[in-house]
Amino acid sequence: MASNSELIDVLVTLGDDHLILGHRLSQWCGHAPMLEEDLSMPNMALDLIGQARNLYSYAADLEGRGRTEDDFAYLRSDREYRNCLMVERPNGDFAHTMLRQLYFAAFMKPFWERVAAGSDDRLASYAAKAVKEVSYHVRHAGEWVVRLGDGTEHSAARMREAVDALHPYTDELFTVTQPMRKAIEKGIIPDPKDIKDDWMVTINLVFNQAFLAVPEVAFPQQGGREGLHTESLGHLLSELQYMQRAYPGLSW
């Protein structure tokens, strides 16, 4: 059971990253700058929410206390959420949203590739599916960052603002919690430090084409992995969880 509790923690942490970012992307639905992106962002949101469902369901099964994916998503408070701070940041403009997606996807792609070859069969099968989805996210977000960075003076300025605002949150992708350490030792997930090079290669490739510079970060922002969030998460959860909080147990 002791070993399970660590894997459960890792699954929920990963699930939180995916649910919260998926919800953020879904908020663009009906508000995107063009119809094509109005479909593209919810497409990616559905990929992420699907991955969150797999992760929460697996955690619920391991826990064996009769909880479901919905209990994890709808009935935990902000302090119980372990997502990294970057995914809960407000969408900002389209440049912010695409850059955040690139930062996250460029991390998750090598992460899932290694999990797919890892020691846990059920998680590996989810990872194999996720690799295909996240590969497209890297491509889609990356192409937009290039076009905005190498676009008009105005789009380039907004892209640079997004880099300044979001880059301080990227460090947290590479933090390792105690339960993660155990899962790394068992070969279930990779050590984030081993995928930092892959991440940097992707970011540099895009930034070079986009005429963007990777900034020096004086004060990296973190805390989400310990449940210490920004003011944004509570507002997000109040919307996400409204229905189950107002009508407990309601189902379609």
Next chain:
Amino acid sequence: MTLTLTPLWEVFIRPRNGLNHKHVGSLHAADSELAMQAARDVYTRREEGNSIWVVASSEIVASDPDKAGENFEPAADKVYRHPSFYDIPDDVGHM
């Protein structure tokens, strides 16, 4: 979004191997790469196909509707061009 920066593209999808690409619609995109991605996002969400072509609408040469008469009507009285005036022997089977 300024439409001159995002011109129109025509999208063709092949539903299965062995079938033809078929015109399914159009979209706006800044260039061919983004047009391809948008086509994937807009037109293949329900497993509609396994191959996509995108073509800049401006590259398509269309027949002139005013010349429809001279283009198409001369074919109207040449029914003998339809290969339907002979019987196929049973031995041939399905054609």
